[in-house]
Amino acid sequence: MSEFSNIIAVAKLKCPKCHEGDLFINKNNYRYKGFFNMPDRCPKCHQDFQIETGFYYGAMYSSYAITVAINAGIFLLLNLFFEYNIGLFLIVDAIVLLVTMPYVFKVSRAVWLALMVKYDSNAIKKHESKA
Numbered sequence: 001m002s003e004f005s006n007i008i009a010v011a012k013l014k015c016p017k018c019h020e021g022d023l024f025i026n027k028n029n030y031r032y033k034g035f036f037n038m039p040d041r042c043p044k045c046h047q048d049f050q051i052e053t054g055f056y057y058g059a060m061y062s063s064y065a066i067t068v069a070i071n072a073g074i075f076l077l078l079n080l081f082f083e084y085n086i087g088l089f090l091i092v093d094a095i096v097l098l099v100t101m102p103y104v105f106k107v108s109r110a111v112w113l114a115l116m117v118k119y120d121s122n123a124i125k126k127h128e129s130k131a
């Protein structure tokens with residue numbers, strides 16, 4: 001499988017090993033109830049999602065990188081279409097970051113897990129043959 005399919009799986013918040021199981025129980029990014037809940041294991045391939053205690057602290061690094069990319073993108077887009085204006089940048093940036101924050105939180109965890117877990121095209125078959 002290509003890197004592209006890994007990126008699609010991360011963007012869709014799917015298990016990095018099988019690309020089918022959901023990483024989060026609550027799929028609605030704007031519903032608070034159960035927002036942080038992840039299953040302990042992938043429902044399709046049984047990949048462990050809680051690899052070790054505090055595993056997702058590392059997702060702060062991917063969250064930071066994604067947020068910097070969003071900031072840089074907004075800055076470049078605004079400077080392409082408007083004259084430099086720090087007030088406009090701060091207002092647009094704050095709105096975009098607030099709106100994208102729940103998805104950035106979840107996708108940061110997906111990125112962090114995908115960096116540690118390799119894709120396996122036979123992951124589901126292997127799990128089903130064990131069960």
Ligand SMILES: [Zn+2]
Nearest residue numbers: 015018042045
């Ligand atoms: Zn899986």
